[in-house]
Amino acid sequence: MSEIATQTPALDKSVRIFQFLLQNGASTYSQIYQGLSLPQSSTSTLLASLVAHGLLRQSEGKYFLGLMFYELGNKAIEQFNIKELAIEPLTYLRDQTQLACHLGILDGQSAIYLAKVESPNAIMIKSWLGKRLSLHTSSLGKVLLAWLPEEKIDQLLPEEKLAVKTTKSISTRTAFKQELATVRQKGWAFDNGEDYDGVTCIAAPVFDQRGNVVAAISTSGVVFQMPAEKIAQFSEHVICAANMLAEKIR
Numbered sequence: 176m177s178e179i180a181t182q183t184p185a186l187d188k189s190v191r192i193f194q195f196l197l198q199n200g201a202s203t204y205s206q207i208y209q210g211l212s213l214p215q216s217s218t219s220t221l222l223a224s225l226v227a228h229g230l231l232r233q234s235e236g237k238y239f240l241g242l243m244f245y246e247l248g249n250k251a252i253e254q255f256n257i258k259e260l261a262i263e264p265l266t267y268l269r270d271q272t273q274l275a276c277h278l279g280i281l282d283g284q285s286a287i288y289l290a291k292v293e294s295p296n297a298i299m300i301k302s303w304l305g306k307r308l309s310l311h312t313s314s315l316g317k318v319l320l321a322w323l324p325e326e327k328i329d330q331l332l333p334e335e336k337l338a339v340k341t342t343k344s345i346s347t348r349t350a351f352k353q354e355l356a357t358v359r360q361k362g363w364a365f366d367n368g369e370d371y372d373g374v375t376c377i378a379a380p381v382f383d384q385r386g387n388v389v390a391a392i393s394t395s396g397v398v399f400q401m402p403a404e405k406i407a408q409f410s411e412h413v414i415c416a417a418n419m420l421a422e423k424i425r
Contacts, residue, residue, distance in 0.1 A: 188213060188221055189230070193240065201237040248305055257390060258290045260423045264392060265292040268416040272409055274396040275300050276416070279308070279315040279378075280389070284331050286315040289390070300374060300395045309370060311337050311351050312344050314378035317364035318391040321355040322380065328352065344369045363410045368398065375401045377410050379417035384425040392417045 181187055191211050196202060199210070208218040222238060225231040229243040261278040268276040269292045278290040285307040294300070310316030310331060320328055335348045345351045358364045366376040378393035394401075394413055401409060 185221060188218075189225060192221070192225070192238075193230075193244075196231075196238065196240050201234075201239045203237055207238065257420070257424060261290045261390075261392070261420050262292065264416040264419040264423075265290060267419065268292070268392065268394055268412055269294065271412040272394045272396075274394045274400055275302060276392065276394045277302065277315070278420075279319070279391050279393065281310075281319040282307070284310065286310060286313055286319055286391070294396070296400070298397060298400070300397070302395070309338070309340065312340050312366065312370040314364040314366035314376040315391045315393050317355060317358050317366070318378045318380045318393075319388060321358040321364065322388045325352075328355070340370055341368055341372050343367055361410075363414055365406065365410075373398050377401070377406065377413045379410070379413045381417045381420045381424070383421070389424070390420070392420060 179187060179190070188211075191213075192207060195207060195211055199206070202210070204219065204222065207213070207222070208215050211218075222231065222233075225241075226233050226238075229241045232239050232241045257280075258278065265276045265278060273294060273296055275294040276292045277288050279286045279288050281287075287308070288302060288304055288306045291302060291304060308315055310320055320331065323331075329348075332348050332351070337344070337346055337348060337351060339346050345354055363377060363379040366374075366378075368375060370376070374395060375398055376393050376395040378391045380388040381390040381392060383389045392413060394409060
């Protein structure tokens with residue numbers, strides 16, 4: 176779990192608690208302060224304050240994320256206009272591939288889904304708005320990192336050894352940077368079952384008028400829905416959808 180230290184320690188601790196509950200689910204007071212190595216007394220006071228503000232709720236000795244996050248999350252998504260602009264390109268991409276299609280952006284040290292158009296097929300990839308994805312195992316993450324300065328990539332991926340999610344995951348930062356060079360050369364990224372076994376994904380960057388990557392568009396399916404002979408064709412459709420959105424935001 177990444178730690179950010181600011182001049183407001185109470186806020187830093189609160190965010191760490193939110194991240195802990197996000198990753199571990201409902202937890203007791205002891206699990207929280209021990210898991211995060213926080214002082215017992217101040218943690219107790221902080222938890223009580225977060226409950227009072229509705230950011231956490233407490234039930235049967237455990238703490239949960241409060242429903243205020245649901246409200247705040249929905250408002251944040253509503254106010255991000257690129258979500259509405261992406262529906263037409265995502266719909267085009269869905270119609271071309273018959274697969275689930277997503278809009279994602281870089282948020283902290285992960286990619287996050289802002290918009291989705293569901294696949295019409297009976298077999299669908301489970302995903303939701305607000306879902307976070309690993310930067311080095313997802314095609315969205317690869318695209319969102321590929322055009323960043325190397326020092327920014329090192330900041331987002333500070334360790335040489337990377338977490339392995341499947342047998343196909345890239346396990347080192349050095350190898351991942353080589354993958355990013357390939358992404359820049361091709362103009363799109365491929366997740367070959369690196370994030371989830373049996374699930375493949377293609378993503379392409381959305382550039383603003385200054386040439387910065389502000390978002391990415393992707394299409395995802397299980398392996399048999401995206402066979403090798405269709406990857407080139409699908410990648411062209413993904414790039415087209417990304418370019419459609421780029422034109423809308425310029």
